[in-house]
Amino acid sequence: MTLMIHNTLTNRKEKFVPIVPDEVKMYVCGVTVYDDIHMGHARSIIVFDTVSRYLRYLGYKVTFVTNFTDVDDKIINRANERGIAPLDLSAAYIEKYFRDIESLGVRRADIYPQASTSMPYIIQMVKDIVDRGYGYTAPDGSVYFRVRKMADYGRLSHRTIKDLRSSGRLDENPDKEDPLDFAVWKGVKPGEVAWDSPWGKGRPGWHIECSAMIRHYLGDVIDIHGGGNDLIFPHHENEIMQTEAVTGGPLAHYWMHNGMLETKTADGQTAKMSKSLKNFFKVEDVAKKFDKYTIRFYFLNTHYSSPLAYGEDNMAEAQNALKRLWNNYRDLQACARDGPLGDCPVAPLLEKTRTAFNDAMDDDFNTRAAIESLFGLARETNRLMGERTMTRDGALETLDFLKDIDSVLGILPDDAGRDSDDLAAVMSILIDLRKELRVRKQYDLADLIRNRLGEAGYVLEDAADGAKWKKA
RNA sequence: GUCGAGAUAACACAGCGGCUAUGUGUCGGACUGCAGAUCCGAAUACGGGAGUUCAACCCUCCCUCUCGACUCCA
Numbered sequence: 399m400t401l402m403i404h405n406t407l408t409n410r411k412e413k414f415v416p417i418v419p420d421e422v423k424m425y426v427c428g429v430t431v432y433d434d435i436h437m438g439h440a441r442s443i444i445v446f447d448t449v450s451r452y453l454r455y456l457g458y459k460v461t462f463v464t465n466f467t468d469v470d471d472k473i474i475n476r477a478n479e480r481g482i483a484p485l486d487l488s489a490a491y492i493e494k495y496f497r498d499i500e501s502l503g504v505r506r507a508d509i510y511p512q513a514s515t516s517m518p519y520i521i522q523m524v525k526d527i528v529d530r531g532y533g534y535t536a537p538d539g540s541v542y543f544r545v546r547k548m549a550d551y552g553r554l555s556h557r558t559i560k561d562l563r564s565s566g567r568l569d570e571n572p573d574k575e576d577p578l579d580f581a582v583w584k585g586v587k588p589g590e591v592a593w594d595s596p597w598g599k600g601r602p603g604w605h606i607e608c609s610a611m612i613r614h615y616l617g618d619v620i621d622i623h624g625g626g627n628d629l630i631f632p633h634h635e636n637e638i639m640q641t642e643a644v645t646g647g648p649l650a651h652y653w654m655h656n657g658m659l660e661t662k663t664a665d666g667q668t669a670k671m672s673k674s675l676k677n678f679f680k681v682e683d684v685a686k687k688f689d690k691y692t693i694r695f696y697f698l699n700t701h702y703s704s705p706l707a708y709g710e711d712n713m714a715e716a717q718n719a720l721k722r723l724w725n726n727y728r729d730l731q732a733c734a735r736d737g738p739l740g741d742c743p744v745a746p747l748l749e750k751t752r753t754a755f756n757d758a759m760d761d762d763f764n765t766r767a768a769i770e771s772l773f774g775l776a777r778e779t780n781r782l783m784g785e786r787t788m789t790r791d792g793a794l795e796t797l798d799f800l801k802d803i804d805s806v807l808g809i810l811p812d813d814a815g816r817d818s819d820d821l822a823a824v825m826s827i828l829i830d831l832r833k834e835l836r837v838r839k840q841y842d843l844a845d846l847i848r849n850r851l852g853e854a855g856y857v858l859e860d861a862a863d864g865a866k867w868k869k870a
Numbered sequence: 871g872u873c874g875a876g877a878u879a880a881c882a883c884a885g886c887g888g889c890u891a892u893g894u895g896u897c898g899g900a901c902u903g904c905a906g907a908u909c910c911g912a913a914u915a916c917g918g919g920a921g922u923u924c925a926a927c928c929c930u931c932c933c934u935c936u937c938g939a940c941u942c943c944a
Binding site for chain 2 (some may be wrong): 406409426427428429430435436438439440441442443445446470471472552555556557558560561562564604624625626627628629630631632633655656657658659660667668669670671672673674699700701703704705706707709711712714715716718719720722725726728729758764766767769770771773774777780781783784785836839841844845848849852857858859860861862866868
């Protein structure tokens with residue numbers, strides 16, 4: 399099977415064909431760095447982290463770019479409140495961002511451009527837009543984009559200019575030729591950070607930084623552009639217009655949008671998690687209660703495009719579900735160490751699982767179905783271990799397989815898990831001792847050993863064919 | 871109002887025009903000194919109404935409800 403991606407542009411699943419064979423250029427809209435990130439951001443970050451991981455797993459050379467918006471009204475306002483420079487505020491939140499995504503097990507993108515450091519490219523882009531007749535200047539030094547000049551404005555969000563006109567929520571700005579026009583450059587206002595430009599001092603409009611960064615860091619056209627589905631209009635729509643005005647070609651071949659994370663509001667309704675509704679959960683806080691594996695599992699346990707309602711009980715459920723996979727993983731580790739010798743033909747089973755996993759991921763990154771294949775493998779290997787037919791070699795082979803699969807999902811323990819031979823020797827003594835105590839029915843002492851090991855982070859499980867130990 | 875997404879068993883979340891979904895939870899069994907893990911088995915389902923079809927949870931139409939975008943937003 400080949401990778402199929404749902405493309406917002408066409409509203410269909412399409413076969414993925416990169417521009418350059420075996421290479422993928424992808425760009426995902428990042429965050430405005432004026433506050434801590436919340437779980438809604440986390441979802442988007444984890445989704446596209448997983449997309450890039452899967453593409454690499456398939457063998458593509460991926461160049462992944464995510465931006466930081468560090469020039470923005472909200473940043474300026476908050477910096478003013480705190481009496482610090484806007485760029486100091488954003489720099490602090492960028493650092494915090496990296497700490498937060500680390501607690502989510504997210505691999506870093508290749509490049510993280512910032513608006514403030516991309517100013518030459520942004521200004522060049524605006525200049526090109528104006529030179530080609532798609533932009534015009536206003537008396538206050540702003541530059542607006544001439545939407546009417548692009549016949550298919552609304553293509554991504556599947557609306558027409560007529561639809562948009564009738565929305566009745568238009569900005570009546572006398573500087574604009576048309577209410578639908580949007581600012582690519584904003585003339586300076588008192589008290590704002592500003593950069594020199596051919597149109598006087600000012601700063602970029604919201605959408606232009608993405609167009610400019612993509613063009614500079616990745617080129618005129620990229621393979622995949624991603625972001626939350628709340629960005630489809632107007633942000634991505636406008637990005638497309640800006641870029642196409644300059645390059646004459648498409649900006650991205652595949653547009654991917656993740657569904658919103660929702661949560662309950664005060665009145666008991668579900669609503670999108672957002673700052674303005676004050677119904678958000680910060681990553682920082684959630685990460686105190688749940689580990690990164692659980693958080694990733696929770697998000698990957700549903701399709702990226704579906705809406706998802708966040709709740710702590712759901713997180714706890716995810717934790718229990720993931721525990722099953724972890725138990726299996728630990729048991730395999732124990733089996734690889736202490737299990738029977740000899741052959742165990744696990745290859746067909748692993749092959750079957752691989753096929754199911756790849757088919758699921760190829761189908762528009764269906765992580766949920768992919769995870770189901772892992773539960774199937776867990777049940778079968780549990781059975782083999784229960785029957786004592788799983789051997790050390792078979793367990794090792796299965797573990798290698800799981801590690802490879804987990805390079806995509808990032809939900810299994812990454813502790814490399816190699817317990818020393820010394821520890822194994824000591825455990826074996828303790829297990830023998832307990833065996834003797836149990837024969838003599840001195841259960842209090844046997845339990846004491848087991849409990850103390852439990853406190854130390856090791857689980858001891860009695861079974862018909864002898865005790866097994868593993869990490870908790 | 872315009873555009874888009876969605877309604878699946880107790881819960882969460884997949885899927886397919888006909889074949890046991892998956893996980894958590896619940897119940898029963900195996901194992902067992904206890905604990906835990908594991909295995910085997912069971913029950914509960916496709917919002918409502920029409921239609922297409924030999925056959926629909928899956929396609930079409932209508933209805934109801936939910937969410938998102940149209941304003942800063944992952």
